[in-house]
Amino acid sequence: MDSLAAVDWTAYEQEALKAIEGALSESELDDARVKYLGRKSELAQALRAVRDRESGMLLNGIRARLEAAVLAREHDLLRVAYEAAADSGVDVTIPGHPVRRGRLHLLTQIRREIEDIFLGMGYEVWDGAEVATTWENFDALTSDPGHPSRSQFDTFYLDDDTVLRTHTSPDQIRAMQQRTPPVYLVSPGRCYRRDTPDATHSPIFLQVECLAVDRGITLADLQGTVLQFFRALFGQEREVRMRTSFFPFTEPSVEFDVTCFICGGRGCGTCKHSGWIEMGGAGWVDPDVFRNVDLDPAEWQGFAFGFGIERIAMLRHGLPDLRAFWENDLRVLGQF
Ligand code: PHE
Numbered sequence: 001m002d003s004l005a006a007v008d009w010t011a012y013e014q015e016a017l018k019a020i021e022g023a024l025s026e027s028e029l030d031d032a033r034v035k036y037l038g039r040k041s042e043l044a045q046a047l048r049a050v051r052d053r054e055s056g057m058l059l060n061g062i063r064a065r066l067e068a069a070v071l072a073r074e075h076d077l078l079r080v081a082y083e084a085a086a087d088s089g090v091d092v093t094i095p096g097h098p099v100r101r102g103r104l105h106l107l108t109q110i111r112r113e114i115e116d117i118f119l120g121m122g123y124e125v126w127d128g129a130e131v132a133t134t135w136e137n138f139d140a141l142t143s144d145p146g147h148p149s150r151s152q153f154d155t156f157y158l159d160d161d162t163v164l165r166t167h168t169s170p171d172q173i174r175a176m177q178q179r180t181p182p183v184y185l186v187s188p189g190r191c192y193r194r195d196t197p198d199a200t201h202s203p204i205f206l207q208v209e210c211l212a213v214d215r216g217i218t219l220a221d222l223q224g225t226v227l228q229f230f231r232a233l234f235g236q237e238r239e240v241r242m243r244t245s246f247f248p249f250t251e252p253s254v255e256f257d258v259t260c261f262i263c264g265g266r267g268c269g270t271c272k273h274s275g276w277i278e279m280g281g282a283g284w285v286d287p288d289v290f291r292n293v294d295l296d297p298a299e300w301q302g303f304a305f306g307f308g309i310e311r312i313a314m315l316r317h318g319l320p321d322l323r324a325f326w327e328n329d330l331r332v333l334g335q336f
Contacts, residue, residue, distance in 0.1 A: 007042055013062050016043075020069045026077060033070050037063065106313050106336040107206055107325055111188050114208055114309070117232040118186040121225070123210070126187035128171035134161050136170035140292040141249035156192050156203075164192035168209035169249060172285075172304055175211060176293040181300050182214040188309065199321040206309035213285065213295070213302035219252075222282060222303035226256055230279065233312070234261040241276065250283020250304060261316070270315060277315060280307025 016036035023029035035041060043063060050056045082092045104112070115125045138150055148154060149166065156164040165171075171187035179185075187209040195201040210229075212221065227240045238261065242254040258279050260271035267273040282305030287297035310322045317336065324332050 007046065009058065009062060012036070012042065013065065016062075016066050017069055020066065020073050023073055023077070026074075029070065029073055029077065037066055037070070100330070100334075103334070103336075105325075105333060106317070107309055109336065110309050110313050110316075111206065111208075114188060114233065115186065117229055118210070120232070121228065122184060124183075124185040126171055126175055126185040126209075128165070128168060128174065128187045128189050128209070130165055130190050130192070131158065132163055132165040132170040134163055136173045137163050137165050137167075140173045140289065141169055142286055142288045142292070143248040147248075152194075154194055156194060165189075166193050167191050168207040168306055169304070171209050172211045172249070172289070173293060176213060176290075176295060181295065181302075182212075183302075184212050184214075186210045197323055199323070202310070202322055202326065204326065205322075207306055208309060209304065209306045211285075211302060211304045213300055215300065217301040217303060219284060219303070222284070222305065225303070226282065226305055230258045234258060234316075237264065239265070240279075242282070245281060245283075247281055247283055249286050249289050250281075251286045253281065253283035255281050256305070262318075270318070279311075280305055282306070 016032065019032035019036065020029065023032050036043060038044065043059060043066075047056075047059050047063065050059060085092050119125065134150075137155075138147070139145075143149065155166050158164065168187050168189055168191060171185075171189075175183055175185055175187070188206065191205055191207050192203060193205075195203050197203065210225070212225065223240070223242065227238075230240055231238045237259075239259045240256055242256050245253045245255040247253040256279050257276035259265040260268060260275055260277050262268050262270040263275070265271075265275040267275050271277050282303065285302035285304055290297040290300055290302075310325060313319065313325070314322055
């Protein structure tokens with residue numbers, strides 16, 4: 001065979017071994033490997049041309065011995081490098097830096113927990129849009145045209161008719177337009193207000209909206225659902241109380257408190273010694289809201305409630321400043 005005849009394979013092997021064993025660095029070793037074992041090496045070319053068993057055995061034998069020599073030399077060079085490092089005072093037996101495992105952001109953990117509880121009660125998780133029309137965010141929710149919350153000082157406007165939603169309540173509107181009742185949904189997501197960041201305010205925050213629309217719903221259903229939800233979240237011994245309030249899109253409207261889940265209602269710093277923690281807003285869907293989405297309030301009734309996720313996270317973990325959620329300092333986030 002030509003390729004066999006043209007090369008003195010004994011000399012080839014000796015020359016290769018000399019180059020491999022004499023390599024003084026990883027790159028020299030690599031050069032030798034490429035030259036004598038690489039795809040374009042005489043050995044590789046001859047191996048590709050081999051047609052008979054004897055030549056194959058000869059060449060494969062050379063290849064195996066050279067590969068073993070490369071490995072051995074690699075090992076030697078590594079040991080030499082380690083020893084050199086050790087001589088210079090570096091302790092090469094110290095374990096490497098552990099790779100930090102990622103984890104879900106605390107707010108994401110709580111959001112998922114909330115979603116799971118609602119899923120367990122038969123609710124649909126609704127993925128609302130953060131950009132809303134002024135009609136969805138205000139008008140359809142029967143918010144007064146002159147209300148200060150509409151002003152440029154409180155709301156981020158994208159143009160005259162479009163805003164970054166200031167609460168998750170516009171999801172009520174879209175959901176009622178897109179679904180045929182009965183509707184049971186929970187919509188968690190980011191909301192935006194032009195607040196200056198401080199310990200308890202952030203221009204971006206997370207709210208959760210819950211909406212139930214069905215026939216024959218009563219205020220007792222609202223109360224029962226809120227109670228069941230917060231017991232699932234904070235423990236079965238929690239109680240809920242409602243205080244009358246006002247929202248443009250609910251009538252009647254309430255704000256609800258949960259017995260303090262830090263002290264159990266006895267009174268502590270977290271609940272300002274009242275035993276109660278303010279949790280969110282709720283109410284009976286206003287008939288005008290139903291009319292705005294072409295539902296007949298004589299046929300359909302509903303309740304809605306909303307609350308913030310940061311507040312829950314802060315209270316539950318005793319965090320003093322909500323800016324920590326957005327600063328993404330791993331020393332803080334890694335604790336949860
Ligand atoms: N959207 C209201 C807020 O941002 C909360 C709310 C939701 C009130 C649903 C009533 C019903 O404060």
